[in-house]
Amino acid sequence: MSALPSAIEPARLATLDRGYREAVRARRSRAVLIGLAIVLCTMLSAISAEVEPATLFANIGKFTSYIGRIFVLENGQPVWTRPAEWFWGLEDWLSLLLETVLIAYVGTALGTAGAVVLAFFAAANLSPHPVLRAVTRRWLEFCRTFPELVFALIFVIAFGLGPLPGVLAIAIHSMGALGKLFSEVAENIDLKPVEGVAATGASWPVVVRFGALPQVLPNFVSYTLLRFEINVRGASVMGFVGAGGIGQDLIEAIRKFYYADVSAILVLIIVTVALIDFITERVRHRLGDSGAPA
Secondary structure (H helix, E strand, O other), X not given: OOOOOOOOOHHHHHHHHHHHHHHHHHHHHHHHHHHHHHHHHHHHHHHHOOOOHXXXXXXXXXXXXXXXHOOEOOOOOEHHHOHHHHOOOHHHHHHHHHHHHXXXXXXXXXXXXHHHHHHHHHOOOOOOOHHHHHHHHHHXXXXXXXXXXXXXXXXXXXXXXXXXXXXXXXXXXXXXXHHHHHHHHHOOOOHHHHHHHHHOOOOHHHHHHHHHHHHHHHHHHHHHHHHHHHHHHHHOOHHHHOXXXXXXXXXXXXXXXXXXXXXXXHHHHHHHHHHHHHHHHHHHHHHHHHHOOO
């Protein structure tokens, strides 16, 4: 074997150095152009949306003063000096918070059930027919296109005030969002178990049940728990349109300028969401640890 050269020839070294500098210069130029394009698009979007920084800075004091007022009782004392007066409606608010959590729970459960079924029809590697896959994907897109509040408002008009419109709104939106995530998980599975089950002559539902579902189930559970966290926050404002939950009292307190009540309800919502986030995060981590190879 011939010995490697101990040093690179000066001419060759100069060529390599020049090529390296040109590559770095091209990359920096590309990064600058991308940055300028982003700034330009942001400015054009702000102009089109009539964003006025002057108005924002001129009225920022109204926002900060409102935040200050919600932490002051009617007698002028800070709310934390008299907790009993601050949380005078605690029993009713806790009942509405429980209703909010139940709305999110039932809506998430219904949406997840629909998403699990539709995800396999929408997955490119598992769908039994291209037309069925296209129709399923368009339906999932429709379900997640509109915010929950839009669906809630429609269902309030259809079914009247109460938690039912909130449950249906969350269920439909969750089905669209989770269906998209679940189908992407299904498209990344190992097809060997699926092909093995199909080789036995099993029907499509059996192939999905034994070949695909065991592979995707941990991710399905993890995404469902994450969606439940999101839905609890979403259900907190469903009451703004009469769809049940703590949002009904919150919007009433805002409209009637019950400043201390606004802060009390917000504190309860924040604590509830934080607890649910903590619990579901722990569950997701346990699922991840149990699914990790030994």
